[in-house]
Amino acid sequence: MNRAYANTTVAVDSVFWFIAGASALLLLLVTGLMVFFAIKYHRSRHPQAQETYESTLLEITWTLIPTALVMVMFWYGYRAFLTMRNVPADALTVKVTGMMWKWGFEYPNGKKTEVLFVPLNKPVRLNLKSVDVIHGFYIPAFRLKEDVVPGKDNYLWFQPQGMGAADIYCSQFCGLKHAYMMSRVEVLSEADFTAWYTSTNTTVAGTLNLSALPGIPLMQSKGCLICHRLDGTRGTGPSLLGIFGRTETVIENGKEKSVVVDDAYLRRALKEPSAEIVKGYADVMPPVPNLTEQDLETIVATLKQLK
Amino acid sequence: MTTTEPSYLENQSHRKGLASWIFSTDHKRIGVLYLISILIFFSVGVLIGVVMRLKMLWPGTHLYSAAAYNAFFTVHGVIQIFLFIIPGIPAAFGNFILPLQIGAKDVAFPRLNLLSWWVYVIGALLALTALFSGNGPPDTGWSFYVPYSLRTNTNVTLAVFAAFILGFSSILTGLNFITTIHRMRCPGMSWFRMPLFTWSLYATAWIQILATPILAVTLIMVMAERILNLGLFDPGRGGDPLLYQHLFWIYSHPAVYIMILPAMGVVSDVIPAFCRKNIYGYKAIAFSSLAIAFVGYLVWAHHMFTSGMSNTARMVFSLLTFLVAIPSGVKVFNWIATMYKASIKIEPPMLFAMTFLFLFAIGGLTGLLNGALATDINVHETYYVVGHFHYTMFGGTGMGFFAALLYWFPKMTGKMYNKRTIVVAWAHIFVGFNLLYFTMMIMGWLGMPRRYYSYPPQYHTYHVVATVGSWILATGVFMFLGAFLVALKKGTKVAANPWDATTLEWKTASPPPTENFQTIPTVTGGPYEFKDGHPA
Numbered sequence: 001m002n003r004a005y006a007n008t009t010v011a012v013d014s015v016f017w018f019i020a021g022a023s024a025l026l027l028l029l030v031t032g033l034m035v036f037f038a039i040k041y042h043r044s045r046h047p048q049a050q051e052t053y054e055s056t057l058l059e060i061t062w063t064l065i066p067t068a069l070v071m072v073m074f075w076y077g078y079r080a081f082l083t084m085r086n087v088p089a090d091a092l093t094v095k096v097t098g099m100m101w102k103w104g105f106e107y108p109n110g111k112k113t114e115v116l117f118v119p120l121n122k123p124v125r126l127n128l129k130s131v132d133v134i135h136g137f138y139i140p141a142f143r144l145k146e147d148v149v150p151g152k153d154n155y156l157w158f159q160p161q162g163m164g165a166a167d168i169y170c171s172q173f174c175g176l177k178h179a180y181m182m183s184r185v186e187v188l189s190e191a192d193f194t195a196w197y198t199s200t201n202t203t204v205a206g207t208l209n210l211s212a213l214p215g216i217p218l219m220q221s222k223g224c225l226i227c228h229r230l231d232g233t234r235g236t237g238p239s240l241l242g243i244f245g246r247t248e249t250v251i252e253n254g255k256e257k258s259v260v261v262d263d264a265y266l267r268r269a270l271k272e273p274s275a276e277i278v279k280g281y282a283d284v285m286p287p288v289p290n291l292t293e294q295d296l297e298t299i300v301a302t303l304k305q306l307k
Numbered sequence: 308m309t310t311t312e313p314s315y316l317e318n319q320s321h322r323k324g325l326a327s328w329i330f331s332t333d334h335k336r337i338g339v340l341y342l343i344s345i346l347i348f349f350s351v352g353v354l355i356g357v358v359m360r361l362k363m364l365w366p367g368t369h370l371y372s373a374a375a376y377n378a379f380f381t382v383h384g385v386i387q388i389f390l391f392i393i394p395g396i397p398a399a400f401g402n403f404i405l406p407l408q409i410g411a412k413d414v415a416f417p418r419l420n421l422l423s424w425w426v427y428v429i430g431a432l433l434a435l436t437a438l439f440s441g442n443g444p445p446d447t448g449w450s451f452y453v454p455y456s457l458r459t460n461t462n463v464t465l466a467v468f469a470a471f472i473l474g475f476s477s478i479l480t481g482l483n484f485i486t487t488i489h490r491m492r493c494p495g496m497s498w499f500r501m502p503l504f505t506w507s508l509y510a511t512a513w514i515q516i517l518a519t520p521i522l523a524v525t526l527i528m529v530m531a532e533r534i535l536n537l538g539l540f541d542p543g544r545g546g547d548p549l550l551y552q553h554l555f556w557i558y559s560h561p562a563v564y565i566m567i568l569p570a571m572g573v574v575s576d577v578i579p580a581f582c583r584k585n586i587y588g589y590k591a592i593a594f595s596s597l598a599i600a601f602v603g604y605l606v607w608a609h610h611m612f613t614s615g616m617s618n619t620a621r622m623v624f625s626l627l628t629f630l631v632a633i634p635s636g637v638k639v640f641n642w643i644a645t646m647y648k649a650s651i652k653i654e655p656p657m658l659f660a661m662t663f664l665f666l667f668a669i670g671g672l673t674g675l676l677n678g679a680l681a682t683d684i685n686v687h688e689t690y691y692v693v694g695h696f697h698y699t700m701f702g703g704t705g706m707g708f709f710a711a712l713l714y715w716f717p718k719m720t721g722k723m724y725n726k727r728t729i730v731v732a733w734a735h736i737f738v739g740f741n742l743l744y745f746t747m748m749i750m751g752w753l754g755m756p757r758r759y760y761s762y763p764p765q766y767h768t769y770h771v772v773a774t775v776g777s778w779i780l781a782t783g784v785f786m787f788l789g790a791f792l793v794a795l796k797k798g799t800k801v802a803a804n805p806w807d808a809t810t811l812e813w814k815t816a817s818p819p820p821t822e823n824f825q826t827i828p829t830v831t832g833g834p835y836e837f838k839d840g841h842p843a
């Protein structure tokens with residue numbers, strides 16, 4: 001899968017490389033001089049210290065040059081920041097709601113999702129609302145973040161420039177399941193996006209419509225999607241895309257065997273994760289806490305639909 | 308020197324044993340009390356850090372629950388900030404060394420000094436009680452952000468009260484130091500003959516007494532809101548959550564200078580001693596401490612660049628942040644210039660002073676990415692910040708603390724530690740530290756948020772590397788501390804001035820007599836004057 005990125009990624013990364021580069025040079029200079037002096041003027045080589053006289057010119061120089069340098073850094077940082085704040089008038093506005101512990105998205109036409117779908121090369125504005133405590137809406141791939149503060153109208157915007165999916169995290173600590181407050185942004189081609197946006201049916205060509213499956217929010221809240229991806233790529237655990245009916249090699253009591261994934265296998269995988277380990281993976285899947293029979297059914301039903 | 312007077316370690320009061328320590332008003336005994344308590348809490352904090360890293364070897368639920376992890380980082384932060392790094396150098400070494408450095412018999416208010424230690428201990432006990440009582444340990448992070456800290460039903464009120472109490476200890480120490488420096492200098496000890504460590508304590512003390520009350524008020528407001536259901540901060544009751552953040556950082560940003568200035572003071576004393584050369588730019592260093600102390604008040608909101616402040620406010624705070632960075636940078640140049648044409652011996656204190664320079668330089672330079680608006684937006688509240696502040700606080704202040712311990716331990720105890728053990732411990736600390744915290748910065752730039760109990764698989768390798776680093780680092784730290792325990796029993800005896808250093812504390816016996824000096828000294832020159840390779 002392609003890596004999604006946006007105009008903000010480009011703007012921020014150029015500032016990053018400039019500052020990181022300049023800092024690395026300064027560090028090299030400072031450390032280099034320190035080590036060089038420590039060797040050259042070591043007491044064994046240089047038993048008698050010489051007085052050095054203070055030079056005002058030197059002190060002014062080493063004050064002014066860094067000052068000038070950091071002013072340039074400030075300016076670059078500020079300029080890129082302005083890009084991140086000035087929203088084009090024609091931006092698509094999506095309302096983002098943060099709550100303990102999930103994200104919700106609402107489009108102008110009333111469509112509601114738990115994954116953020118956006119069109120390629122079109123500006124998108126996100127209006128951030130919190131219904132409880134402070135959250136932080138963070139898309140690392142876009143280098144974008146803004147706190148979601150109850151009672152305050154914060155916003156963000158970006159223009160996607162690469163198709164694909166990227167993670168969304170909560171960056172402001174919000175309690176027990178802070179680390180599981182995740183979602184995804186999916187950058188679609190303009191045609192795909194329009195098709196999805198205008199249809200009442202919520203499936204997108206080439207994209208799973210996760211929000212339509214009842215088990216997905218449940219799996220999200222149980223933390224499954226931290227280890228399992230739904231796009232065919234390997235995470236901490238195997239991808240759950242197309243899991244139903246596939247043939248796998250599993251290890252039970254130290255012996256390898258081949259199984260076809262069916263209802264019973266799935267139920268066992270959830271209830272006793274350590275009983276049969278998929279070959280090539282570590283035995284790290286935790287037993288699902290508070291798993292009711294109904295949850296189990298919803299999840300298994302959902303897994304069947306992930307084709 | 309013909310010392311016949313007994314040292315401060317020999318009991319001269321009517322009290323016996325432990326009581327002769329915990330009720331002593333001798334600044335040196337109080338300094339030692341602080342040193343021991345602070346090192347105990349520091350060790351506990353380090354152990355909790357290691358336990359957190361252990362969990363992060365794997366994503367998902369392992370070892371212990373998310374609630375436990377959330378409590379661990381809160382407790383770890385509260386201990387390291389309020390019980391280790393803020394009191395740290397001033398309370399332990401400031402108390403012991405400051406009166407000696409200015410030729411005084413004690414601090415201005417010895418009883419207040421003892422009270423401040425007791426307040427510290429009571430605050431610490433309250434913090435511990437908060438862990439084991441009520442509805443479980445606090446889980447807010449050391450910053451107690453509202454409205455979460457108002458809504459969680461864990462034991463936040465008591466923890467906040469503990470921090471409030473600890474603030475008073477800090478204020479009392481600050482008050483005492485300012486008065487002492489103004490009133491108790493010995494004959495000839497003019498302002499510009501004071502050692503730079505004393506200067507740094509002076510600047511720090513001003514921040515302690517001016518900034519800490521703001522924290523006290525803020526914490527009282529949180530307690531009042533939790534207990535009385537006022538609507539100060541909670542938007543649900545018409546309050547403003549950002550008001551809390553402003554108030555919190557108006558204290559907590561200056562507090563980072565409470566943490567770092569004394570360490571800079573230590574390094575400014577250690578470097579000339581092992582270079583046998585006067586410090587380069589004495590006045591520049593002294594004045595920049597004061598400058599940092601005062602302009603440090605103007606940059607608090609750089610902790611809030613993503614909170615939704617106006618673009619103008621963000622711009623102004625970013626600009627000021629960059630300007631405030633300059634004096635610290637200039638100090639680094641001064642220290643390095645002191646090494647030019649010097650006669651350097653890399654004894655353990657110097658080794659750690661140089662380590663301070665290196666790690667603090669990384670901490671300062673990586674702070675530039677936090678100061679610039681565009682890049683801070685990405686790294687704010689990620690592991691980048693966690694790595695960065697460990698570089699400044701642990702790599703900076705922590706290494707300064709270690710250097711101070713190595714430098715003054717012989718003065719305090721009359722004994723020398725095993726230098727070879729220290730070098731081996733140093734190697735562990737250096738490797739482990741960079742492995743742990745640099746890796747944190749990398750994964751932070753790549754998007755790994757902080758205070759996360761679990762994480763997506765793409766960060767797994769980084770977490771494993773960081774955890775291995777934490778093992779090496781902790782091994783080094785405990786080897787380091789162990790060397791002092793061994794030295795107490797088996798250390799070789801040292802003379803009054805084992806390092807051939809110039810400042811006044813080295814002119815009296817090691818360990819010093821209760822009254823510090825047999826006769827109050829008279830000062831005739833600057834603090835770092837050498838002649839023919841020996842103190843002038």
Ligand code: HEM
Nearest residue numbers: 353356357359380384387392448449700701757758759777
């Ligand atoms: C071997 C020693 C240490 C280790 C392994 C360690 C490790 C950690 C870890 C894993 C976190 C939490 C990261 C997160 O989930 O957000 C953390 C947070 C923190 N550490 Fe340390 N640390 C150590 C020493 C120190 C020292 C010496 C200080 C102070 C000088 C310190 C101050 C803090 C603070 C203030 C936090 C933030 C807590 C919060 O998020 O509220 N740590 N440390």
Ligand SMILES: [Cu+2]
Nearest residue numbers: 135170174181
């Ligand atoms: Cu959140």
